[in-house]
Amino acid sequence: MPSHPAFELFVRKLCERSRLTDDERRAILAIDGQEVEIPPHRDIVRPGEVTEFSCLVVSGMAARFGQLPDGTRQITAVYIPGDMCDLYSLMLPKVEWALQALSSRLTIIKVPHRPLLELVRAYPAVAEAFWRDCVADASILSQWVVNVGRRDARMRTAHLFCEIGLRMEKAGLGSRTAFQLSAIQSQLADALGMTPVHMNRVIRALRQDNLLLVQGRDVQVPDWDALAAVGGFDGAYLELDDRWRRVE
Amino acid sequence: MPSHPAFELFVRKLCERSRLTDDERRAILAIDGQEVEIPPHRDIVRPGEVTEFSCLVVSGMAARFGQLPDGTRQITAVYIPGDMCDLYSLMLPKVEWALQALSSRLTIIKVPHRPLLELVRAYPAVAEAFWRDCVADASILSQWVVNVGRRDARMRTAHLFCEIGLRMEKAGLGSRTAFQLSAIQSQLADALGMTPVHMNRVIRALRQDNLLLVQGRDVQVPDWDALAAVGGFDGAYLELDDRWRRVE
DNA sequence: CGTGTACTTGAGCGTACTCAAACATAGTGG
DNA sequence: CCACTATGTTTGAGTACGCTCAAGTACACG
Structure with missing residues (x-):
């Protein structure tokens, strides 16, 4: 079964x-x-x-x-x-x-x-694997604090879309440059610590710079490296590869 | 030994x-x-x-x-x-x-x-105890995101001082209303996602309202409940008591 | 007594907020 | 097929919180 x-x-x-x-x-x-x-x-x-x-x-x-x-x-x-x-x-x-x-x-x-x-x-x-999963979650959370605390609205937004894109890709649910995001703008605002109105303006600005195309559920990233650069994104914190995992 | x-x-x-x-x-x-x-x-x-x-x-x-x-x-x-x-x-x-x-x-x-x-x-x-400790740390981290993302400078500051005070008290290092904080203002600013200058003004304002007295290392809280009210502080997230811990 | 570190204060500015309204879009019932 | 409604997005105007730059003060230490 x-x-x-x-x-x-x-x-x-x-x-x-x-x-x-x-x-x-x-x-x-x-x-x-x-x-x-x-x-x-x-x-x-x-x-x-x-x-x-x-x-x-x-x-x-x-x-x-x-x-x-x-x-x-x-x-x-x-x-x-x-x-x-x-x-x-x-x-x-x-x-x-x-x-x-x-x-x-x-x-x-x-x-x-x-x-x-x-x-x-x-x-x-299995206990260790679960524990490690919690730690990886905390690693993302830690990055979230940095994001909300020290990046401006534009960087924050770019960073979030990079993170979600990468995670979706790793999970086999689309690619980092094209995926489905089931969240409305006011929810994104809640994630990034800003108001829905400002969220809208930032998304709009990113679209005009051809960095991020959000249309309904569909997210498209014409130039991922450029978006990552805007967001100062480095995916290491996602802990998604095992190159440095303890193996003993 | x-x-x-x-x-x-x-x-x-x-x-x-x-x-x-x-x-x-x-x-x-x-x-x-x-x-x-x-x-x-x-x-x-x-x-x-x-x-x-x-x-x-x-x-x-x-x-x-x-x-x-x-x-x-x-x-x-x-x-x-x-x-x-x-x-x-x-x-x-x-x-x-x-x-x-x-x-x-x-x-x-x-x-x-x-x-x-x-x-x-x-x-x-012991593994579970350590794992649980990591989870409690993450609980604090999660609250930190809320703090930086959704509270204004004054609330944020009050909240941080409430948290540290309570943790110090629980560790037996002073009381929540009087403890030693070995951090300078610019470091507090780094913790709260603001500039050192603004940090200074907020601390000053809290002092004028007789809510928080920071002098060098010494921190004194004349009215802890009032400070907690300003910060919207509820210490449950610190997970410092075991009333609801799993015991099986 | 000079030097370094931390704190304090002032003036001006900009990002992001608030309030408010208009505009899409999709679903629903007459 | 078209109001009607709900939900989400877009835009405008005015405001304020917190930032930047800059200077000045207090205090500890060699």
């Missing part, structure tokens, strides 16, 4: 960073959960909640965000198919952020914590 | 979030490393480097930061005594950030990865 494609994608990503035996891989693929469709604007998990599952993205995109008392939101992570959102919660089930659909159509698999915990306790190598 | 106080502090922090047996605690305390003093403005680790140790802060403060091509810096984490900086690097030895002294006097213990790895492989509960 073939396992779910999203799990295959997830395991493939893990194996890019960690060395897993066939046995361990099979053990991960044996896990399953409830596949659900999430309507837009509804929280999958809410801040302060104690969760009992992590979410594997099947199709569409999800985002993790923090919220201020006045309702202002800041997206702190974007998840694409094959990403296990909130793997963190396996170690700290009380989450301090919200998880929401970014796209109008999001399908996820709710993976219960219990079998995941049994898995990491049976296979230490 | 008594172990180093910094290790005691580290283990105490771990135990606030994770359940460890005496045996496991002793195993962690048995680790040691080289104690070194780090002069200011010198990197402990540099981006792109492959590290072979993590750093346990003994005294003073350290910071992790990202750097832009033009040399602009953004601090993404602040570490106080008892914190194991860069525990991340145990899983991903090639680091994408720099680690530097924040204070003029920083003493750390360079803890080699090898014994740490042997430890986590011998004691799965």
Whole structure:
């Protein structure tokens, strides 16, 4: 019986960073959960909640965000198919952020914590692989702070599109120069710490410079190196290759 | 033979979030490393480097930061005594950030990865405790993004001082209303994504409102609740209590 | 007593914000 | 087939927060 494609994608990503035996891989693929469709604007998990599952993205995109008392939101992570959102919660089930659909159509698999915990306790190598996945997520988060804190709106935007493009390409969902982005401008603004109006102007400016063409879902990058230069982008932080992984 | 106080502090922090047996605690305390003093403005680790140790802060403060091509810096984490900086690097030895002294006097213990790895492989509960520590660090990082992305300079500053105060108090290094901060204004500016000049004005304004008194190393908070209100601070994200930790 | 480091203050400017409205586009029901 | 509605994008005008450049002050240290 073939396992779910999203799990295959997830395991493939893990194996890019960690060395897993066939046995361990099979053990991960044996896990399953409830596949659900999430309507837009509804929280999958809410801040302060104690969760009992992590979410594997099947199709569409999800985002993790923090919220201020006045309702202002800041997206702190974007998840694409094959990403296990909130793997963190396996170690700290009380989450301090919200998880929401970014796209109008999001399908996820709710993976219960219990079998995941049994898995990491049976296979230490899997525990390390999951831990490493969390660390890679934190590496992206760290870059996000730099992005929001020290780059201007134009650089920030270019940087985000480079990151998402590269991640989509690595996941086999289009190329870095042409992919589907299921997020509207005001959500991008929430990710980059700016207002929707200004977001619009920046995207427009990038389009006029022929650096970035966003039309509805479709994103096209005529000259990727140029966009990367504008964003000061260096993809090393994504930790997507295993050249320097510990192998002992 | 008594172990180093910094290790005691580290283990105490771990135990606030994770359940460890005496045996496991002793195993962690048995680790040691080289104690070194780090002069200011010198990197402990540099981006792109492959590290072979993590750093346990003994005294003073350290910071992790990202750097832009033009040399602009953004601090993404602040570490106080008892914190194991860069525990991340145990899983991903090639680091994408720099680690530097924040204070003029920083003493750390360079803890080699090898014994740490042997430890986590011998004691799965220790691996989980370390993993959980990384997740808590990421929780702080996530809040940092919200702080820099969506709060104005005044809120941001108040929030940072609330966070550091609370962490210092929990570590037994002063109270949230009176502690020693070994960072200069331009470093605070690097942490909050603003210029040193503006940082100065904001601190000054907070002082005039009798919310925050910073004088040299000394930080005093006349009315902590008021400062927390200004910063919209809720300490839950620090994950410093174990009420909701998984105990199974 | 000179030098270096950190802090303080001032003036002018620009990026990004706010408020507001117009314009697409797609879906829905009469 | 055309209002009608909802959602998202685009544009304009005015404002302000935080930046830059620049100078001056306080204090520690050799």
